[in-house]
Amino acid sequence: MTWLPNGDLLYTEKEGRLYKFNGLKSIEIKGVPEVYLRGQGGLLDVTVHPQFEKNNFIYISYASKMGGGDGGNTTIARAVIKNNKLEDLEILYKAMPNSKKGQHFGSRFTWDREGHLYFSIGDRGNRDVNPQDIYRDCGKIYRINDDGSIPDDNPFVEIAKGIDTIGIKTAIYSYGNRNPQGMTTHPVTGKIIAHEHGPQGGDEINIIESGKNYGWPVISYGINYSGTTFTDITEKEGMEQPIYYWVPSIAPSGFAIINNPAYKEWNGNFLVGSLKFQYLEMLYMDGNRVIKREKVADKIGRLRNVKIGPDGLIYIAVEGKGIFKIEKK
Known part of the structure; x- marks a missing residue:
């Protein structure tokens, strides 16, 4: 949920509906793209451009079937609101590959003070492949410009220019994240702060910094839902520690x-x-x-x-x- 400059509240419903509440009644905003409704997937977050009064842009995150392969994955889109309808929809980012799994889509938005858009995508239930691999989407927090282009100072932009590093996902801002479903910009410090679901135990709060590895699933304060362990360590050089974690989850x-x-x-x-x-x-x-x-x-x-x-x-x-x-x- 988020607010327009005139005070109207925008909010999403997972099934694919977007509403505007004007203080008296909720009005459905038409033109929402088709969502991939499976498990935790559907219409996810919504945010308003910091300069909405000038450009009328809003941004939505949702699960979609776009791209190759069966299933779906998290998608970031920009549109304008005109007469209670989304128009001029543009896809800014689409996580790949698609997956039939129904968990860990993320997805939350926040803006930094320079006007960059951050969004989270969970590991999509593929913990041993996605989070630690910067050539793959999922299990990451991303940073883009408001038009979907990649900021020149993103942490992996220069590395990706090498002959042997073609294919690195340059929108990645941090990696080793499990499933962040809370993210905000600190109103005083301007830092990006996110929390993420652990498995059984080990939910975390992290200060998100450029290029940092937050450890999932190599380090964790949690265990499998079955009670078995998947790692024996809670810290490792080169991996960040949370500022707080919950046990139990x-x-x-x-x-x-x-x-x-x-x-x-x-x-x-x-x-x-x-x-x-x-x-x-x-x-x-x-x-x-x-x-x-x-x-x-x-x-x-x-x-x-x-x-x-x-x-x-x-x-x-x-x-x-x-x-x-x-x-x-």
Whole structure:
């Protein structure tokens, strides 16, 4: 979910519907491309160009069947909204190859202060092949210009110019990520921060930096869902450590950072939704260190997203129930 400059709320539904809520009613935005609806795949995230008032651009992430092979994979597209319809749709990025697997599509958006668009794509359930291979999509966080072109200072652009390195995915910004479903830009530092699902245990929060390897699946604080292990190490040279991890897993989804003095002692804290335990978790921060955990809203349902609205207040999207605003008493 995201907001237009006039205050209207845009939100997606997995089945392939995009809506605009104007404060009174929800209006469906037509022209959404066909989605690959399988497992966790469908219509995923939506974001608005920082200069929307000038160009009318919005961006969507969704699973699609485009390209070769059976199944689908995560796709990033740009369009303009005219008369409650998407027009001039352009595909900016399509992860390949397609897969029939139904898990780990990602996908979240955020913008940096220079106007680059970041998006996440999960490992698509192929942990031993995708995340550590920069010649392959999936298990990565990507960075592109607003028109889909690749920034010259992306970490693998120069390396990819070599004779022996043709084929490196130059949109990659970080790799070794499992399935990031929460990503935001810190309102004070400007750093890109993301969280990702671990397996059984080992959900992580990471500060995302250019060219860094976040370790999945070589290092992890989690184990297989069956209870067996897939790695014996939690750290390795050349691989980043999370600033925080959850054991047991909470299945994090949605991520926001409070930047509103009206919330008083909450200001600067991280907000993370839990799909598994169905609550909104607040992490009290001291710099990059978590010093306290607190449930802000408990037993509310599977929390899919959390955002700070243009009014500075907290909004949460709960699966099958709706979107709610949270005010501090």
